[in-house]
Amino acid sequence: MESCLSNNKTIGVWMSDKKSQKLNWKELINTCASHGYDLLKLDLERPLEEQGHIDVLLHKLTDIIAAADQGDSKASIIISGVEQYLSNHPNITVIDPLDNVRILLNRYCYYTILQDEPSFHKQGIFTPSFAEFTTNNIEMNIEVMRQRGVKFPVICKPTIAHGSKSAHDMIVVFNEKGLHVCKPPCVVQTFVNHNAVLHKVFLIGDRYHIRERPSLKNFYASEELEPIYYSTGEVCKADSQSTLSILDPHDKADITMTLNEDKIKTIIRVLRKRIGLLLAGFDVVIDNVTGGHAVIDINVYPSYDSFPNFFEHLLESIDELVNKKSHKVYSNGDCNGVYDDDCHKMNGLINVGLDPIKFGVTGMNIN
Template identity: 70%
Template sequence: MLECSVDERHCYYSILQEQQSFKKQGIFTPTFAEFTTNNIEHNLQIMEDRGVTFPVICKPTIAHGSKSAHEMIVVFNEKGLSVCKSPCVVQSFVNHNAVLHKVFLVGNRYHICERPSLKNFYSSDDLEPIFYSTGEVCKADSQSTLSILDPHDKSDVQMKLDEVKVRHIIRVLRKEIGLLLMGFDVVLDNETGNHAVIDINVFPSYDNFPNFFEHFLDCLDATVNGVDISKVSNGDSKEEFEEMSNCNGLINVGTQPHIGVTGMYIHS
C-alpha cells in the first residue's frame, strides 16, 4: 500500500497510472505532470517527457481541505502555461461530452452520481485559458455555459458507464490507498469509450449518498469490531445477498430503497 498525503494530487495519479490491470480493462488515468517551478520552458520539457498534451487541466497540488483545491484552469497552448503557478499538476484533458460520473465510497459500499462537466475542448494557439471552479460546473444543479456542447460535438450515441470497471477501480484504490471514506471521478473518452479516472477525492462531500448515516455507522462499527462490512444487513433479501456476493462484497447502495437522511457534508 502506497502512502500519500491527502494533499498530494500527483501521488494519487501516480498510483492510478501504475496499475497494469487498468490497461487490460480499458481503464486509465490521463497523462499528467507536476510543476514545481514557474519556468515555462522547464515545464514544457516535463510535459513532453511525460506525454502530456494540450489542452490540459491545471489543478492545485492540494487536493483537499480548501476552496482553492477546486479552482481549475483549462490551458490550450504553451503561452497559456504562464497562468499555472506552482506547485500544481497539469493533466491532459479527455473529451467526454460534458458528463462526469462521481463515485462515493463508504467502506465496501458505494454510490454513483452522474453530474454535468466540461464540454469538449481542443488545443488552439488562439484561445486564452479558462478559469473555473468545479463547484460551479460539476454540482448536480450546475448550469454553467462551460457544460454546453458545441453543435459539432453533439451526438445521439450515449456511452454507458461500465459498473464492472467501477468496481475494479474501487478494489484497486482500497488496496493501494486503504481509505474507508473516499471517492473518485470517472469520465468516458468520447472516442474510445475507455474509462478515465481523472481525480481522487479524500473525504468528499456525501451529498445524495442514500442513507449515508446508516452506512457510515455500519462502517465505523465494522472497523472497530473487525466485522466484514460486505455482509448484508438484516433488511436485505436473499436476492440482494446473491447480487452483492457476485460483486465480491462491494455493494451499490444506489440500488437499494432511499430511506431517511440522504447525505451530508463532512468538510467545508
C-alpha cells in the same frame, strides 16, 4: 453530546464548523445509539486526553493536515497532538488513518499510484497523462510535458488537493503560450473529451453509490484560445448550470457512452488496496472516442450528498471495523483501523443506489 456512563462504545467526531453545520447531528446521534455508540464531539483546542475515552475517531482533518504539511505552526501542533494521542491509544479505530489521508492530499502522488496500477491497463481504465510543474520556467515545463506525454488542452490543478479554496480552482490551457498562468506547484493533466458528463462514485467501505453530474464540455487544442478559469464547485455540482457544460453544436452527435460498473468495481478494489480509506470518492469520465474510463480525481471523505441511508451504512461499516479490530483478525497482527483487502476480506461490493438520479440532490450533504 458528550458520552454518558453506559455500556456503549464512543465515537469521537471532529470536522470543521462549516461541515459540522451541514450535518444532521440528531439523525447521526440516533443512528449511533441504535448501533450501541455514544457520540463525543471533540475540541482540538483542548488536550484530547481530557475529553474522555473514545473507541472510534471519525474525522475530516484534511485541511489541517494539509496546512501542517505546508508548515503552518498552529496546524502542526494540532496534528502532532492527534498523532501522539493515537500513538498512546493504539486500540482506537481511526476513520481514516492520517497517513492514508495524506496520500490523497497530493494530486501528483495519487495520480502516480493510478498510473502505475497494472490491472487498469488491461481493462480500459486509466488516469490521463500528467506532469508536475515546480518552476515558472515555461521552457522547462514544456519539456516535462513532452517527456510525460501530456497533450493540449490541459487542465491545470494545484498539486495540493486540500487546505484552501484554491485547491478546487482549475484552468483549461489550450496552448504553450497559455502556460504562464500555471503557478507552481501544480499538476497539468491532458484533458479528455467526455461530452460534459462526470460520474461521481462515493464509497463507504464496500458500499458504493454512483451519481451523474454535469462537467466541462469538449475542448480542443487551439493557438487562439485564452486560458479558461473555473471552479469545480461552479461546474460539477449537482445543480450547476454553467455555460462551460453546454456542448457546442458540432459535438452534439448521438454518442452513447455507458458507464461500465465492472470497471468501477475494479477501481474501488484498487483504491481500497493501495490507499486504504473507508470514506472516499472518485471522479470518472468516459473518453468519447475510445470509451476508456478515466479516473480524474480522488477525494477524502467526500460530500455524501445523495448517498442513500448514509448514516446507517456508515455505522454498519464502523461496526465491521471495530469488530475486526476487537477480534484481532488482521494480517501482521494489527491494521490500525485501515480498511483494505488485507484487513477486510470482501464478500463483494454493494451498490446501494441502483436507480440513477441524474444531476439531483437528495438527503443530507456534508460537503
